[in-house]
Amino acid sequence: MTVCDVRGRRVRQLWTGMLASGRTLVPWDGRDDRGVAVPSGVYFLRATAGAAADVTRVVRVR
Template structure:
């Protein structure tokens, strides 16, 4: 399975973007700036965490409204 999640600077889960089996290859995921309930989140720093098999990557994102 592939997990892609967005966290705030306090480490709280903001939104689960992907939680599914994915074929190998290049994929695109778009975050609409909303939380799991569909409400827009504030401007600021967020972290995107990808986990797939033995691989785990975290990247910073800056959301500006």
């Protein structure tokens, strides 16, 4: 699962590897890969499973 900004750039890699089927909570603390808090704005969470992908829009408010 990856967090991207509105330009499609990766902000944070939240998870790599396999997860069990069903619901899974993958928290994001609002920081980028360097540990720096990202500004308020729109971000996209991208999850992939094989060839399938799902993107969800989220709004971060600090």
